[in-house]
Amino acid sequence: MAVGFFSCDDKFDEINTNLVDPTTLNPLFLLNQGILDMRYRDGVIALQDLSYNFGIVQQIITPFGSSLAGANYNQLNLGISQHIWQNTYQNVLKNTVDAVEKSKENPDNTNLYHSARIWKAYAFMVLTDNYGDIPYFEGAKGFIEQIVSPKYDSQETIYMDILKELEEATAGLDPSKPSSTSEILYGGDPLKWKKFGYSLMLRAAMRLTKVAPSTAESYVTKAVMGGLITSNEENAILRNTSVFNNYIGVHLGAREKANYYLTEPFVNHLKTNEDPRLESIAIRHVGATNGPSQTIDRITRDPDLQIGMPMGHDDVSINSVLAENGVVSLWDFSQANIYTVLKVDSPQFFLTYSQTQLLLAEAAIRGWVQGDATTYYEEGIKANMEQMATYDLDATVSEQAAASYIANHPLEDEMALEQINTEYWISSFLDGSELFANFRRSGYPTLDANPYSGSEITGDFIRSMPYPDSETVVNRSNLQEAISRQGPNNLDRRVWWDQP
Numbered sequence: 001m002a003v004g005f006f007s008c009d010d011k012f013d014e015i016n017t018n019l020v021d022p023t024t025l026n027p028l029f030l031l032n033q034g035i036l037d038m039r040y041r042d043g044v045i046a047l048q049d050l051s052y053n054f055g056i057v058q059q060i061i062t063p064f065g066s067s068l069a070g071a072n073y074n075q076l077n078l079g080i081s082q083h084i085w086q087n088t089y090q091n092v093l094k095n096t097v098d099a100v101e102k103s104k105e106n107p108d109n110t111n112l113y114h115s116a117r118i119w120k121a122y123a124f125m126v127l128t129d130n131y132g133d134i135p136y137f138e139g140a141k142g143f144i145e146q147i148v149s150p151k152y153d154s155q156e157t158i159y160m161d162i163l164k165e166l167e168e169a170t171a172g173l174d175p176s177k178p179s180s181t182s183e184i185l186y187g188g189d190p191l192k193w194k195k196f197g198y199s200l201m202l203r204a205a206m207r208l209t210k211v212a213p214s215t216a217e218s219y220v221t222k223a224v225m226g227g228l229i230t231s232n233e234e235n236a237i238l239r240n241t242s243v244f245n246n247y248i249g250v251h252l253g254a255r256e257k258a259n260y261y262l263t264e265p266f267v268n269h270l271k272t273n274e275d276p277r278l279e280s281i282a283i284r285h286v287g288a289t290n291g292p293s294q295t296i297d298r299i300t301r302d303p304d305l306q307i308g309m310p311m312g313h314d315d316v317s318i319n320s321v322l323a324e325n326g327v328v329s330l331w332d333f334s335q336a337n338i339y340t341v342l343k344v345d346s347p348q349f350f351l352t353y354s355q356t357q358l359l360l361a362e363a364a365i366r367g368w369v370q371g372d373a374t375t376y377y378e379e380g381i382k383a384n385m386e387q388m389a390t391y392d393l394d395a396t397v398s399e400q401a402a403a404s405y406i407a408n409h410p411l412e413d414e415m416a417l418e419q420i421n422t423e424y425w426i427s428s429f430l431d432g433s434e435l436f437a438n439f440r441r442s443g444y445p446t447l448d449a450n451p452y453s454g455s456e457i458t459g460d461f462i463r464s465m466p467y468p469d470s471e472t473v474v475n476r477s478n479l480q481e482a483i484s485r486q487g488p489n490n491l492d493r494r495v496w497w498d499q500p
Helices: 029-037 045-056 083-103 109-129 155-173 190-207 213-226 248-255 263-270 277-281 317-325 353-365 374-391 398-410 413-426 432-442 468-473 476-486
Strands: 236-238 282-285 334-338 349-352
Touching: 029 083, 029 109, 045 083, 045 248, 045 349, 045 432, 083 109, 083 334, 109 190, 109 282, 155 190, 190 213, 190 349, 213 476, 263 277, 263 413, 277 282, 277 374, 353 374, 353 413, 374 398, 374 413, 398 468, 413 432, 468 476
Parallel strands: none
Antiparallel strands: 236 349, 282 334
16 A cells, blocks of 8 residues: 655645635625625515515515515514524624734734724624624624624623724724725725714714713714715715626515515605605506516506505405505505616615715704704705615606705704604615614604504514524523513514613
8 A cells, every 4th residue: 555645845734724714815805795795685684674674664565474474464584584683694794804803913904904893883783773682792703713602792782882893993094004996885995984984973873862862972973073974975885786686676576576565654655745756766567466467568657646555464455455545456556666776786775975964963953963953954855865866867856856845844843853764764765774773763754553463563563673593593591691681582672772
């Protein structure tokens, strides 16, 4: 038998190199992948937003149950409610945390390091806003530190650290140091990342208006002094392509095309207020009697002809209200426009100038920032109307239509908080986690509870997402400690900042 030997010069190190070890990957690639993975992905975040977050805030629902059940029925569907958890930990944070660790010791990667810290803060906000207490300090460190059963941290602790991280990371960004134009969110521009970081700080601070108003005011002040995004050109936006799709557009343009509809509260609000965005957002297949009959020749974008689906019905009970709503079937209700706002290559917005201005309007009402609340409010509305053209030129709202709407909806002192946050509801259309979070935080818009008879919740609205079943298998003791601290693992559980 022949026995082979090789010396230390025979590339032993190369043979023993793990080619999939994340520590060998370029941190820029890791950050870019972390950003890409936050987009609406096939079967992941897309379905959770469609079945839960959009429905809770009554913008988009489905009358169908089984695998699509969620906020339409106010029922638990663990097959869907776990998607944001699984995707954010397994993809977004795994890559982003690795990018942070890989870049922190290299002075040439200073801006990349701080950008990754900001993105990590964004991703953890999405998680904790949806689920409450989560693994934070030990979360997403399976590769880096081999932590496979991470401890859960309280949402209060998480938010305090997110604010600290944003303060440090924004301060650390330095235009005089190297950056890579290959970074996909802002082309590596440290000044734009800085504005994004401070605008995210404003959003995080405003979450605390009920539970920690002094802390909220302090960080709102820091965010404003640091410098916020100042135009739609600085929106945090992922521009999808025919390769990297917006999968809500994919779902609603294909296999789920006949299943999801704009709601009556959303459509009626836009119609009643003569909001020009309705024509950009909605289409209706007039007279459609089933899915196959939802053909292009039936489409109308006429705002006066849009009819939203009433809340509280399944695909059987909806038949009892067709005549009174002026439709011939459930397939005749209005839907989100898959040719404008939900094309397969339509962009995804993570944080916008419009949202930022509306938060400033509320902060001004509270006396936390200088400036006129009316000016911020009007600028926020105008910015969102201008933003519509980013989806598609055919979704453009004219300057005249925008100006007319603003003139006809002045900010009124006694209704200011409701007006501001109702506009935030419209401006955040398709931003599922942010819609769900700000609705709970502000209490606006004023919506009637979903009257579905088979509801599984005890209150008027779903308050958080339940933890995935997988956590009971791989992390049971830490999960049980978190549940004992917060309350039962169900749709009624309020997160820390969500106070009545």
